[in-house]
Amino acid sequence: MERHAPEPVIPPRLFRDRNFTLAQVLTFLAGAAMLAAASYLPQYMQFVRGMSSTQSGLLLLPLMLGMMSAQLYIGRAVGNGGGYRAYPLVGGAVASAGALALCTVGVDTATYLASALTFVLGTGLGCLLQPALLITMNSAELRDMGAASGTNTLLRTIGGTLGVAVLGSVYTSRLTGTLTDRLGEDGERLADGGHELTPTVLDGLSAPARDAYRAAVTGGLHGVMIGTAALRRARLGGGLADPRSTPALPHRTGPAGGPADQGRVTWLARAPRAERPRAGMPHTVLS
Numbered sequence: 001m002e003r004h005a006p007e008p009v010i011p012p013r014l015f016r017d018r019n020f021t022l023a024q025v026l027t028f029l030a031g032a033a034m035l036a037a038a039s040y041l042p043q044y045m046q047f048v049r050g051m052s053s054t055q056s057g058l059l060l061l062p063l064m065l066g067m068m069s070a071q072l073y074i075g076r077a078v079g080n081g082g083g084y085r086a087y088p089l090v091g092g093a094v095a096s097a098g099a100l101a102l103c104t105v106g107v108d109t110a111t112y113l114a115s116a117l118t119f120v121l122g123t124g125l126g127c128l129l130q131p132a133l134l135i136t137m138n139s140a141e142l143r144d145m146g147a148a149s150g151t152n153t154l155l156r157t158i159g160g161t162l163g164v165a166v167l168g169s170v171y172t173s174r175l176t177g178t179l180t181d182r183l184g185e186d187g188e189r190l191a192d193g194g195h196e197l198t199p200t201v202l203d204g205l206s207a208p209a210r211d212a213y214r215a216a217v218t219g220g221l222h223g224v225m226i227g228t229a230a231l232r233r234a235r236l237g238g239g240l241a242d243p244r245s246t247p248a249l250p251h252r253t254g255p256a257g258g259p260a261d262q263g264r265v266t267w268l269a270r271a272p273r274a275e276r277p278r279a280g281m282p283h284t285v286l287s
Contacts, residue, residue, distance in 0.1 A: 008147075009147065009150075010147060010150070010151050010154075011144055011147055013144075014139075014140060014144060014147065014148060014151065017139045017140075019135050019139045020135070020136060020139035020140065020148070022135070023132045023133075023135040023136045023139065023152070024132075024136070024151065024152065024155050026088060026128060026132045027129065027132045027133075027136070027152050027155050027156045027159065028155045028156065028158065028159035029159060029231045030125060030128045030129050030132065030156065030159065031155070031156035031157065031158070031159030031160040031163065032159040032160060032162055032163025032164075032166070032167075032231055033095070033099075033125070033163060033228045033231040034125050034129075034160065034163075035159075035160030035161070035163055035164055036160075036163040036164050036166075036167040036168070036224055036227070036228060037063070037099070037102075037118075037121060037224065037225070037228050038060060038063065039164050039168070040167070040168070040171055040220070040221055040224045041056075041059075041060060041063075041102075041118065041221070042056035042057060042059075042060065043171075043217055043220075043221070044105070044114070044217055044218065044221045045059050045111070045114070045115075046199050047199055047202060047213065047214060047217045048107055048214045048217050048218055049111045049114070050199065051111065052199075059111065059114075059115040059118075060115070060118060061115075062115055062116055062118045062119035062122065063118035063119065063121055063122040063125075064122060065119060065122065066118070066119040066120065066121065066122025066123035066124075066125075066126060067122040067123070067125050067126040067129070068122075068126065069123065069126065070091070070122070070123045070124075070125075070126025070127045070130065071126045071129065071130040074087055074126070074127065074130045074131060075130060078134060084130075084131045084134055084135075085131075087127045087128075087130070087131040088127065088128055088131050088132065090127055091123075091124045091125070091126070091127025091128040091131070092124065092128065093124070094120060094123055094124035094127060095120075095121055095123075095124025095125055095127075095128065095228075095229075096124070096229045097120060097124070098117065098118070098119075098120030098121030098122075098123070098124050099121055099225045099226075099228040099229040100225065100226075100229050101117045101120060101121075102114070102117050102118070102121065102221070102225045103222045103225045103226060103229075105117070105218065105221070106218060107211075107214050107215060107218055121228075129156075132152070133149075133152055136148050136149065136151070136152045137149065163231070166227070167223075167224045167227045167228070170220075170223040170224060170227050171220035171221070171223055171224050172191075172220070173223070174216070174219045174220045174222070174223040175191060175216040175217060175219065175220040176188070176191040176216075177219075178212070178215055178216035178219045178220075179191045179212055179213065179216045182208075182212040182215070182216075183208070183209065183212050186209070187212060187216075190209065190212075190213065191216075197213075
């Protein structure tokens with residue numbers, strides 16, 4: 001239907017550009033990993049470390065701080081003439097390291113340490129999301145800017161939804177398995193009623209049941225982090241598989257282009273690949 005619409009919501013022509021398609025794949029996987037990690041880390045903070053829902057949310061601030069810092073740095077670096085092809089590769093490695101570092105947390109891990117480790121994860125995510133957005137915007141024509149940015153946001157949201165669903169099943173499977181192994185039928189019943197279990201209710205259970213549930217939640221978190229690292233590994237492999245994954249950045253046209261060209265951005269993606277410069281950010285020339 002989109003092919004025949006005069007003004008499609010997501011123009012199929014956008015996906016003819018290899019760089020644009022790769023950027024959407026990276027964004028989809030990044031959204032899956034990001035939302036899954038942000039959804040299940042608070043479970044660990046509440047059930048294992050005994051934090052309230054508000055406190056568990058605040059303990060994710062290092063994750064957001066790392067993401068925001070990386071995005072601001074990359075934006076300024078690219079704006080000053082730097083390239084951005086290396087950032088997705090570095091970001092994939094850093095995010096994988098952060099996810100695997102969170103696999104080391106246990107029932108007795110200090111709360112501040114578990115919270116601090118999320119900073120590494122957030123830094124890697126920031127190094128992935130910002131370049132993917134730059135590649136998306138610089139691979140589209142001027143008329144498709146809104147559709148390109150909307151497509152990027154849509155795929156990140158869909159990726160997050162599917163990521164929570166898939167990695168959530170991993171979390172539930174590991175939690176149920178641990179409870180069944182340690183408590184038998186009682187553990188299976190406890191897992192089946194897990195949606196009604198709160199930290200307050202957990203404190204009222206017997207000591208063996210509390211210890212088993214906390215170990216199960218920790219094991220479930222490890223499964224989510226392993227899956228998150230696998231998604232980042234897929235993104236890293238995707239970036240390495242395409243040696244030309246970085247499109248050229250646009251440059252501004254000068255007054256020599258004539259009155260009709262004043263204030264228009266020339267997109268170098270139309271030029272032969274060998275003639276494209278590798279740095280620079282778009283600037284609008286005011287007439």
